[in-house]
Amino acid sequence: MQLQHKEPATDCKNTKRYYVGPVATEFVATKTGIWRTERPDVAIENCSFCGTCRKHCPTDVIIVEKDGDNRGVHFDWDYCKGCGICANVCPKKCIAMIPEAGACDL
Amino acid sequence: MSSRILTDGNGAASLGLKLARIRVVSAYPITPQSPISEKLADYVVDGTLDAKYIRVESEHSAMSCAIGAQLTGVRAGTATSSVGLALMHEVLGVAAGCRIPIVMPVVNRSLVSPWSLWCDHQDSMAERDGGWMQLYAESAQEVLDLILIAYRTSEDARIQLPTMVCLDGFFLSHMSDAIFLPDQDTVDSFLPPYVSHNFHLDPDDPMFINDLTPTSEFTEMRYQQAVAFDKAPEVLAEVMADFQKTFGREYSLTEAYRCDDAEAVIVTLGSMSGTGKYTVDLLREQGKRVGILKITSFRPFPAEQIKSALANVGTVGVIDRSAGFGAQVGPVATEVRATLRGKPVQGFIAGLAGRDISPAVFKKAFTRLLDNETTEHVEWLDLKEDALTLREVRS
Numbered sequence: 386m387q388l389q390h391k392e393p394a395t396d397c398k399n400t401k402r403y404y405v406g407p408v409a410t411e412f413v414a415t416k417t418g419i420w421r422t423e424r425p426d427v428a429i430e431n432c433s434f435c436g437t438c439r440k441h442c443p444t445d446v447i448i449v450e451k452d453g454d455n456r457g458v459h460f461d462w463d464y465c466k467g468c469g470i471c472a473n474v475c476p477k478k479c480i481a482m483i484p485e486a487g488a489c490d491l
Numbered sequence: 492m493s494s495r496i497l498t499d500g501n502g503a504a505s506l507g508l509k510l511a512r513i514r515v516v517s518a519y520p521i522t523p524q525s526p527i528s529e530k531l532a533d534y535v536v537d538g539t540l541d542a543k544y545i546r547v548e549s550e551h552s553a554m555s556c557a558i559g560a561q562l563t564g565v566r567a568g569t570a571t572s573s574v575g576l577a578l579m580h581e582v583l584g585v586a587a588g589c590r591i592p593i594v595m596p597v598v599n600r601s602l603v604s605p606w607s608l609w610c611d612h613q614d615s616m617a618e619r620d621g622g623w624m625q626l627y628a629e630s631a632q633e634v635l636d637l638i639l640i641a642y643r644t645s646e647d648a649r650i651q652l653p654t655m656v657c658l659d660g661f662f663l664s665h666m667s668d669a670i671f672l673p674d675q676d677t678v679d680s681f682l683p684p685y686v687s688h689n690f691h692l693d694p695d696d697p698m699f700i701n702d703l704t705p706t707s708e709f710t711e712m713r714y715q716q717a718v719a720f721d722k723a724p725e726v727l728a729e730v731m732a733d734f735q736k737t738f739g740r741e742y743s744l745t746e747a748y749r750c751d752d753a754e755a756v757i758v759t760l761g762s763m764s765g766t767g768k769y770t771v772d773l774l775r776e777q778g779k780r781v782g783i784l785k786i787t788s789f790r791p792f793p794a795e796q797i798k799s800a801l802a803n804v805g806t807v808g809v810i811d812r813s814a815g816f817g818a819q820v821g822p823v824a825t826e827v828r829a830t831l832r833g834k835p836v837q838g839f840i841a842g843l844a845g846r847d848i849s850p851a852v853f854k855k856a857f858t859r860l861l862d863n864e865t866t867e868h869v870e871w872l873d874l875k876e877d878a879l880t881l882r883e884v885r886s
Binding site (some may be wrong): 404405406407408409410412415419420 | 590700701702703706715716
């Protein structure tokens with residue numbers, strides 16, 4: 386699990402030679418999290434840890450931890466597209482969709 | 492050492508590709524390009540060109556094969572015209588976006604409809620923003636020379652862009668002309684064996700080329716192409732200077748002919764430039780201060796050179812050899828206008844589908860400029876009066 390993307394998903398910064406144009410030298414899945422314009426933000430104090438959001442997530446990127454050190458609702462930001470289904474189905478209405486950093490800063 | 496030979500534009504183009512030691516030919520014949528396809532086949536058969544000749548079934552395949560071949564690390568040659576270039580359109584973008592420095596002669600011919608076999612620039616103008624450099628030749632000698640210059644520039648690590656070397660159909664492609672043919676050793680010293688600076692096809696080093704690129708990177712890859720185009724004028728000028736040192740012939744992105752004290756200058760492209768210069772000489776004898784500015788490199792567009800060449804010129808005209816439908820003026824005039832911000836630039840259209848741009852046509856344009864009768868709209872210079880009543884039918 387990682388925090389919100391602030392940089393484009395690329396590892397070019399760590400290599401010394403660059404190709405120009407479309408080429409893949411490593412075969413990995415496209416990180417669809419870059420499509421996101423809004424992301425879910427959980428008001429954890431109102432959350433009942435029922436897991437409805439996890440069950441309805443179309444990309445299965447939500448983990449709900451009821452107890453322990455990792456107690457909370459966690460999203461895989463590499464693949465969460467920000468579709469908002471979790472926010473819609475939440476029975477406690479404690480998930481808000483907030484704009485990604487920069488998108489609406491005027 | 493060079494020899495003096497008699498050939499035509501297509502002959503010069505074939506010799507240029509041969510001197511560049513292309514290793515694969517994938518060409519589909521189309522009038523007026525066909526003699527290039529045939530000549531290259533002859534060279535392969537008689538053993539003077541060590542290349543594999545792929546008999547493709549269309550121009551779409553011709554460019555696709557050239558791209559695949561060049562990605563293996565050799566120069567690949569092809570050439571086309573008109574609707575053949577249009578059929579290549581999709582794959583031209585692949586060569587440009589994948590930064591494969593293919594050099595391709597384009598023998599200019601009008602696009603349908605009406606069907607025509609003859610010269611105008613609409614075919615290459617339709618590709619002007621697609622990521623290929625475009626050089627326009629005035630003579631058979633320029634065809635050969637610009638091909639060699641194009642290879643050096645295209646393959647430069649700072650550039651890596653493909654180039655079309657455009658030659659006017661029939662006016663250049665089929666007109667006999669005496670040219671200096673450089674010897675192979677001198678060309679080899681000017682143009683060393685091909686080295687790819689970008690990705691390649693190699694089973695020992697597999698990579699996935701031309702894959703689907705997400706929104707998060709597409710803009711950046713387009714910007715990479717734009718950066719290469721920004722550097723292209725400087726690199727072209729560098730290569731042209733080295734060409735002059737090696738072969739003795741001088742080239743530049745634009746050629747100003749008697750522009751220094753000119754009151755009126757016409758901007759030209761391709762073979763019409765020769766007629767333009769000839770007309771300038773005749774009009775100068777009559778005391779008229781006129782000049783020609785020939786654009787050799789249309790992509791990259793030589794904005795700085797045009798600005799400085801025309802800084803002190805009163806009135807400027809541009810003859811477009813293609814109609815820019817829906818625009819105020821033709822494509823070349825549009826860009827010259829944008830470059831010269833504020834100065835009156837008259838757009839002309841002439842010479843479509845092989846109609847000769849004669850000295851009389853140039854004189855008509857110069858007269859209009861010298862009389863200061865410029866408008867915002869394009870003037871069709873050689874239009875016949877019966878344009879709207881060509882086909883009479885029974886009512």
